[in-house]
Amino acid sequence: MSPPNPPQGGPPLTRLSHHQWKKINQVVTEIHAAESIPTLERIVADLIPKIIGAEWVVWNEHDEEIQLDKVAVTSGYEGICHPLVPVVNELIHTHPIVEGLGMIGNLGKDKNVWSFTDFKTEQELRKVPIWHEVYQHIAIHHQLLTQLHANDSRGVTLTVHSCSAFSEEQRTMVAVLRDHLEIVCRRLAVIEPMNHPELGCNILTAREQEVFMQLIAGKTNTEIGIILGISSRTVEKHVTHILSKYQAENRMSLLTMVHRKQWPANGN
Structure with missing residues (x-):
């Protein structure tokens, strides 16, 4: 069987039920109330697994070579996770998602939620060193990974682990929570502030900034609505307001401005 061909622009998101949104909103409230990184780490590690139905979640801080130097893991799994960090660091270059996205030395360029099987078939996965030496021994056969980018030399990556395959709803729930986490990480200065002059965000309202960040990540209106919990309309x-403020004719013009850092006169 040939390896999967990851979709351009990232895996598609799906609609969530009212019950799923209710569960997400409980965690989102906790996320935005966090006043410190340790509090945020515990929310990630202990609340997110319960909400999305995963075994455990890890908050990974690392350098540009994806060498982990700080991890926060779901309570009760510390004894399993922490001893494996040196092995993970040694074999990280064989990680299907890290390898598939070219993450080493290229942090934070992708903000999607990926799974092992987006890059490897199950048969191929069994031959990957990091799976064979790490995940197989702890009975974790499925993982979702998403990046919270800090800068060119530091990053935060979330990994969600399960014994069974993740549904598209679970992946979407992680995508929604990921974007709220990044907003709070920026506020707590784990990640550079969203009003960064390189992005020219200082002319936007808070909600427009959130939409803007999804726009430049290539998300459609439907996907942005799912992530932010608002309607496509x-x-x-x-x-429309963002394009007007940037004096851009369309999304492509806006993306060109972002790439060239050419902001309108009333911006940066």
Whole structure:
């Protein structure tokens, strides 16, 4: 069987039920109330697994070579996770998602939620050193990974682990929570502030900044609505305001401005 061909622009998101949104909102409230990184780490490690139905979640801080130097893991799994960090660091270059995205030396360029099987078939996965030496021994056969980018030399990556395959709903729930986590990480200065002059965000409202960050990540209006919990029509209005403020004719013009850092006169 040939290896999977990861979709351009990242895996598609799916609609969530009212019950799933209710569960997410409980965690989102906790996330935005966090006043310190240790508090945020514990929310990630202990609340997210319960909400999305995973075995355990790890908050990984690392350098540009994806060498882990700080991890926060779901309570009760510390004895399993911490001894494996040296082995993970040694074999990280064989990690299917890290390898597939070219993450080493290229942090934070992708903000999607990926799984092992987006890059390897189950048969191929069994031959990967990091799976054979790490995940197989702890009966973890499935993982979701998403990046919270700090800068060119430091990063935070979330990994979600399960014995069974993740559903598209679970992946979407992680994507929604990931974006709220990044907003709070920026506020707590784990990640550079969103009003960074390199992005020209100082001319946008708080909600427009959130939509803007999804726009430049290539998300559609529907996907942005799912992530932010608003309607596609509301997203469309925000996009119209953003394009107007940047004096951009369309999304492509906006992306060109971002790439060239050419902001309008009333921006940076």
